[in-house]
Amino acid sequence: MRTVVLKIKYDGSRYHGWQRQQHHNSVQEQLERALSKAFSQTITVEGSGRTDAGVHAIGQVASFKAQMTLPIEQVKFVVNRLLPTDIYITEAALAEDSFHARYHAVGKTYQYRIYTGRERDPFKALYSYHYPHVKDLEAMRYAANQFIGTHDFRTFMASGSDKEVTVRTLYQLLLDEDHHDQEIILTITGNGFLYNMVRIITGTLLHVGAGKLSKDAITEIILSKERSKAKFTVPACGLYLKDVYYDENTLNAFLGENKMSGHVFVDRI
């Protein structure tokens, strides 16, 4: 038995999320079906984490164990031909036997795409959130600053979640403008995220951008630990799992790269 790690890109629009479930189509099920066929054995994959229905991935990571009949160099090519056109393996490599895509992840980057055009665009409906009310991107960047660092993020967790440990560290929160696509792209990197945390942080920052919430309010909202103090949860369709990191060096290299590439790096105040 060998352990294989995959990097996967998918359009989540037509799936009930990553996680396999009865009576619903999932990315995991499609992947397991293609892998089981390619390797002629029943294969179960372990993702770095679930993504909700409608959430997309650019760099989801998953691992599985198999009797390797197929050379690793051919895995990507062979399995991609068996996958639906909205799921694609971008990398496949052998990993150490102890590797586990979920337990060993030390950080993740998500992106959230906000379409700011005045009129609704039917071609963007499933790939971004239409919010034409941002007047002050600089205020959003200032507010974003207050999320950086180690905090109890209980305020920014979907109510009803039962996570006991709600302390997480956010390393970076970028807000870039894509003029070609009329989008604001929020890029957030942390050691882990609570349920709906990225979507609630984004909704709260949009309130700041629209002038409905003071740019100085974030720290207080975090400390309040009351879900009702945070603002709305933006919809799943704008969310993309971008990267998963498996050792501190890779994570630091990523953060360093971005610091130097002209992005606005939000330092801890």
Add this chain to the structure above:
Amino acid sequence: MRTVVLKIKYDGSRYHGWQRQQHHNSVQEQLERALSKAFSQTITVEGSGRTDAGVHAIGQVASFKAQMTLPIEQVKFVVNRLLPTDIYITEAALAEDSFHARYHAVGKTYQYRIYTGRERDPFKALYSYHYPHVKDLEAMRYAANQFIGTHDFRTFMASGSDKEVTVRTLYQLLLDEDHHDQEIILTITGNGFLYNMVRIITGTLLHVGAGKLSKDAITEIILSKERSKAKFTVPACGLYLKDVYYDENTLNAFLGENKMSGHVFVDRI
């Protein structure tokens, strides 16, 4: 009763085409449902033509008659709020009572998007056709030239169609490169199109681009009037109905504009 004309943009991915039909979701049905609600009366719309399942529209045109309770200036806003997020009215205007979206169309422009990236992109699967084999775009442009003008296009009609008059005039066939999206965009304007004509012309031109068919072969293929001489029909997902024209002046203005805007205009040889 007043006659209203609409310009409509839609992502066709989740519809069984434009045309209303039992047991299948269609763009026409969604539009009629929203209009009937907005005007509190049963409304039937007449499109400029059908689009197949999975085909998109940037500028479909449709007309309908209604007792106008709602001021025309509010139609766009009110009806858009009642439509699904993947359908959007971009313009609404009053027309003469005799106006008919299908009978009065004097020309149409379609676009076909070809994704040329080496690797499959799951986010483009429903919005373009992945064809990474084009080596010679200039040969495609040269071949495209031979389609321009008035011809019997029987060769480029889906077999099984029963159109009796198969003569059509093509005014323009442009092939542009979109480097940002790694796409070739084919833009074709004519006085009318036979069933699957744009998709068969595109498939045939791609054969030329890939070096599988001589760039000089088109005229002979048109004259042969044998469907088997033309090449493959590219899939519906890459096709967009871009514009519909209702008088010669608008059509000529469109063609004139493009001639001057730095596009490659393919003159009749």
